[in-house]
Amino acid sequence: MLWPLEADNISRGIIERFRFSTIAEVHIGAIGDWLNVPKELFQCSITRVFPGGSSGVRKTKGNPVSLTNQKEEIAEVLFHLFLTASVKTWILAVMIVGFPGLWGCNGLPAETARGVEGVPREEQQPPSTEPNRALLGEARPEGLSHLASLAGTEQVGTDPAPGEVGLVSSPEPGWPQWRGKRRDGISEETGLLSHWPAAGPRLLWSISNLGRGWASPIVVNDRIYVPGDIDRDLVLFAFDTSGKLLWQAKNGEAWLGSYPGCRASCVYSEGFLYHCNAHGRVVCLDATSGRELWAINMLELFEGREITWGISECLLVDGEQLFITPAGRKGLMASLDKKTGKVLWVTPPIAADDFVSHSSPILFRWGGRRIITNCSAAYGFGVDADTGELLWAVPVRNQFDTNVSTPIFGDGRVFYVTPYTHLGRQYRLVFHDGKVRAEQVWTHPVDTVTGSGILVNGTLWIGGYRRPKWWFAIDWQTGQTLAETKQLTTGAAIYADGRLYVLDETGKVALIDPSHNRFDIVGEFQLPVGKVRDAWAHPVICDGRLYLRHHQSLWCYDIRRSE
Known part of the structure; x- marks a missing residue:
């Protein structure tokens, strides 16, 4: 069988390590028929990526495939084909590897050749979109042939247009x-304990009977x-800051599927509270009383689909807009009027086979634009927050269609994590002919899932999930590992007053001094949860208090430094 990527781990391992020099997309459904290979293995696009391109592999029905890593391993792949392939398969292999000119490529070396990942050079133009026409238009063609997601010699590294640069608060x-005022996990509070007592900071109060879930609290105007x-x-x-219940309201059905429990945190704006449940029901409540003001189901409205582990998107509000990511047949992302739920603009889908995943968006300014970046099941993408125009898309698909970790932005660069395949990848934003694109800079083996990284003073602090199930300090410019620790397992962190606060999945809470680019633990304690492996809610800091949640319970600790 040719290209047995899903069934044959040996082949997949070899092909995942390819890298070549130019990029071309080859549609090979007809070739599959000629080779008498099952159609489901060929109803896809093969994206050939050469040095200067990006890495990754995906081979399923209807999905683009990238063949990545070192070209010296071509011989190893040919040897494997020799063991498994027919004469016709060999002909195809020779055509692909030996005659790149047939596919519009320039040959193997060409170290300076740059292109768009999965996009023929003649098609390297940004998509023509009409994002302001709500719920209009058909799904875009499969693959990335209409996108310019990478660039070559464009201006990079600095904001190419006047205006502020950075996350929008x-x-x-x-x-x-979710993750604080800028959605980056960083608090500006000061006057906090620099070290903890042996037993940890003082517990002020705790709440039980919250129900199952991993959603972190939000805290605003003395309300939780x-x-x-x-x-x-x-x-x-809704509780006051002493832990007293003020009101409770429903937002549709609970998630009773795999890993039952609620996922997403709320977002507060001008007296309104917004939330999306695991089934895609988006609700607006009066934050004072809990009265429901309006609700939609974004999967029904945009013809999306429910996913194996439930939607986890923590909604984003900016000004009068509420942003959602249904990733359905009628829209990748949409802006709603936060007061009425009316659709303001829609970003057309990238590909017909794409759908929603678990990631939550961030909003930043760069290049004179306000930009939202998020992940669907198949793509990390950027969207103009004012118009809905799709700016870039890069492949981030794995075999489970899961992208969970929130993207990270800093210094004109965006970081996505896709466990199992692409892992941690940083992209530099470039500006050319009035368009924003994303160019891959480096890759790191970190495979974050339930946590998200903290970017502080040029260092990314982030935990792995499966293979490196520990923590890393990564140089933001180069992707090099500066430090790592196995004293903590996978988890989530926030940052305040010169310290990292980490909750790992076993319920261990650690205070870390990162000032020397090391994991210097200066305090730790254990949540009273017994032996667990799912303490996945992110910590929260507000008004000198540390909030930690595990399913039914919420704890509030005093972390203020005494006079």
Whole structure:
């Protein structure tokens, strides 16, 4: 059988290590018929990636495939084909490897050749979109043939147009959304403990009976908002900062599928509370009373689909807009009027076989634009926040269609993590002919899932999930590992007042001094949860308090430095 990537781990391992010099997309369905190979193995696009391109592999029905890594291993692949292939297969192999000119390539070396990942050179133009026409238009053609996702000699490294550069902060006080005011896990609070006592910081209070779930709380205007799945309902709770229950309201059904429990955190804006449940129900509540004001199901509206482990998107609000990522047949991303739920603009889908995953968006300014970046099941992408125009898309698909970790932005660069395949990859934003594109800079073996990284002073602090199931400090410019520790397993971190606060999946809480690009642990304690492997909620800091959640329970610790 030719290209047995899903069934044959040996072949997959070899092909995952390819890298060549130019890029061309080859549609080979007809060749599959000629070779008498099952159609499901050939109803796809093979993306050939050579040095100067990007890496990754994916081979399933209807999905683009990238063949990556060192060209010296061509011989190894040919040897494997010799063991498994027919005469016709050999003919095809010779055509692909030996005659790149047939595919519009320039041959193997060409170290300076740059192109668009998965895009023939004659098609390297940004997509023509009409994003302001809500719910109009058909799904775009499969693959990346209409996108310019990488660039060559364009201006890089600095903002190419006047204006501010950096993450856009919520105007609300406290910790009003997922990962804080800028969605980067960084708090500006000071006056916090630099070391913890042996037993950890002082516990102020705790709450139980929140229901199952991994959603972190948000804290704003002396109110705490946190969801949980109770029986068959998703319940949103509002507490005051002493832990007293103020109200509770429902947002549709609980997630009773694989890994039952609520996923997404709430977001607060101008007296309104927004939340998306695991089935795609988006609700707007009055934050004072919990009264429901409007609701939609984004999967139904944009012809999306439910996914194996439930939607986890923590919604993003900016000004009058509420952003959602349904990744359906009628829209990749959409902007809603936050007061009414009316659709303002829609970004057309990238590919017909793409769908929603688990990632949550961030918003930043660069190149005179306000840009949202997020991940679907197949792509890491950027969208103009004011118009919905699709700016770039890079492949981030794995065999489970899972992208969970929130993207990270800094110094004109974006970082995505796709476990099992692409792993951690950083892209430099470039500006050319009025268009923004993404050019891959480096790859790191970190395979983050439930956590997200913290970018502080040029160092990315981030934990692995499966293979490197420990923590790394990574140089943001080069991708080189500066330090690592196995004292903590996979988990989530936030940063405040010169310290990292880490909650790993076993319930271990650590205070880390990162000032010397080392994991210097200066305090730790264990949550009273017994032996667990799913303490996946992210920590929260607000007004000198550390909030930690594990399913039914929420703990509030005093981390203020005494006078």
